[in-house]
Amino acid sequence: MRAVITVFWGNPCTVPPPDIPTLDDGRTRWACTLLAAGDSEAVRATHAPAVRPGLGWCHGWSPLLDAPRRWSGERKAAARRRNLRRRLDRAVPLFADQLEADELARRPAYFDASSIEDEERRREERT
Numbered sequence: 001m002r003a004v005i006t007v008f009w010g011n012p013c014t015v016p017p018p019d020i021p022t023l024d025d026g027r028t029r030w031a032c033t034l035l036a037a038g039d040s041e042a043v044r045a046t047h048a049p050a051v052r053p054g055l056g057w058c059h060g061w062s063p064l065l066d067a068p069r070r071w072s073g074e075r076k077a078a079a080r081r082r083n084l085r086r087r088l089d090r091a092v093p094l095f096a097d098q099l100e101a102d103e104l105a106r107r108p109a110y111f112d113a114s115s116i117e118d119e120e121r122r123r124e125e126r127t
Contacts, residue, residue, distance in 0.1 A: 001036075001063055001064075002033065002034065002035055002036075002063070002064040003033075003034045003040065003061055003062060003063050003064060004031060004032070004033050004034070004060075004061075004062045004064060005031070005032050005034060005040050005043065005044055005048070005059070005060065005061050006028055006029075006030065006031045006032075006059070006060040006061075006062070007028070007029045007030040007031075007048050007049060007051055007057055007058070007059060007060075008027050008028045008029065008057070008058055008060055009022070009027040009028075009029070009056055009057060009058075010056060010057065010058030011056040014056065015027075016029070016056065016057075029049060029051075029057065030047075030048055030049050032044075032047060032048075033064070040061060044059065070120075072113075072117075073113035073114060073115075073116040073117035073120070074113040076113070076116050077111055077112060077113040077116055080110065080111050081104075081111055084100060084103060084111075085100055088100055
């Protein structure tokens with residue numbers, strides 16, 4: 001797993017001393033990107049600046065995660081129909097067919113793959 005290890009100013013109520021250089025954010029003194037998380041202690045011991053505990057400096061570790069994979073419109077529509085059917089079968093098994101047809105007729109866009117993809121495209125354009 002890829003990760004970023006840092007030495008940063010951890011006291012939110014104060015700022016780091018002005019005589020100690022920091023990165024652009026003004027609170028990070030040192031940062032390193034690791035390709036294997038198991039190497040973090042060795043890299044920190046070898047390359048990180050020495051800081052004394054209690055002075056405000058902290059060691060940090062943050063994973064670099066891949067972007068979440070999105071479902072396609074077809075898969076999301078199929079899951080919505082399957083979940084609807086499952087809820088109806090559990091609650092009212094005798095009327096599940098009729099209520100499923102009513103719900104599909106009442107909200108066709110919610111269960112349609114192309115409508116789902118259009119809605120997601122509009123949502124991405126807004127952000």
